Amino acid sequence: MKVRILVRLKPGVLDPQGRAVHHALEGLGFSGVDDVRIGRMIEMDLADGTSDEDVDKMCRQLLANMVIEDYAIEKVPAGEPA
Amino acid sequence: MKVRILVRLKPGVLDPQGRAVHHALEGLGFSGVDDVRIGRMIEMDLADGTSDEDVDKMCRQLLANMVIEDYAIEKVPAGEPA
Numbered sequence: 187m188k189v190r191i192l193v194r195l196k197p198g199v200l201d202p203q204g205r206a207v208h209h210a211l212e213g214l215g216f217s218g219v220d221d222v223r224i225g226r227m228i229e230m231d232l233a234d235g236t237s238d239e240d241v242d243k244m245c246r247q248l249l250a251n252m253v254i255e256d257y258a259i260e261k262v263p264a265g266e267p268a
Numbered sequence: 269m270k271v272r273i274l275v276r277l278k279p280g281v282l283d284p285q286g287r288a289v290h291h292a293l294e295g296l297g298f299s300g301v302d303d304v305r306i307g308r309m310i311e312m313d314l315a316d317g318t319s320d321e322d323v324d325k326m327c328r329q330l331l332a333n334m335v336i337e338d339y340a341i342e343k344v345p346a347g348e349p350a
Contacts, residue, residue: 192309207310210330216322218315227274227307228289233300240298248292 187232188262189241193250194225225255229262269314270344271323275332276307307337311344 195201201223208222228249232241241259250257277283283305290304310331314323323341332339 194309194311204310207330211326214326214329216326218318218322220313220315222313223311225309225311227276227309228286229276229305229307231302231304233302236300240300244293244296244298247296248289 187234187236188264189230189232190260190262191228191230191241191245191249192225192258192260193228193245193255194223194257196254196256199254269316269318270346271312271314272342272344273310273312273323273327273331274307274340274342275310275327275337276305276339278336278338281336 203224204222207224208219211219211222226249230241238259245257245259246252285306286304289306290301293301293304308331312323320341327339327341328334
């Protein structure tokens with residue numbers, strides 16, 4: 187079972203990395219970029235029996251910093267690459 | 269227009285961060301984790317006229333290191349949060 191976890195900063199939390207990327211994109215001549223936010227993607231291969239509750243627990247205990255970050259869990263269909 | 273870019277290490281490229289997370293999950297008592305790979309998620313608000321080609325160029329020039337990383341571009345439907 188493949189699971190993808192997207193961890194992003196909560197709305198309102200300052201994202202200096204995103205600002206730097208935004209600035210760099212403008213420096214490269216890309217206009218029309220309004221906002222950039224950067225987060226993490228964690229892809230896990232899990233044993234088929236793993237419960238959603240366990241995945242949730244992994245996020246809360248280790249993968250996301252619940253003070254400043256939100257997470258979303260997506261199940262990746264078996265056929266999809268990576 | 270909201271665009272999400274997922275940047276991940278190419279298959280075969282060593283992922284020490286993923287191994288560390290894998291190890292930490294096992295240390296916390298989560299069994300059944302077979303593999304962990306860590307990547308980046310970049311979420312951008314773009315002007316509506318921005319072409320797919322431009323987004324592709326941003327990835328190649330700045331957002332992904334094409335030597336060791338692959339990227340995927342996803343358009344986020346307007347209604348979806350974050």
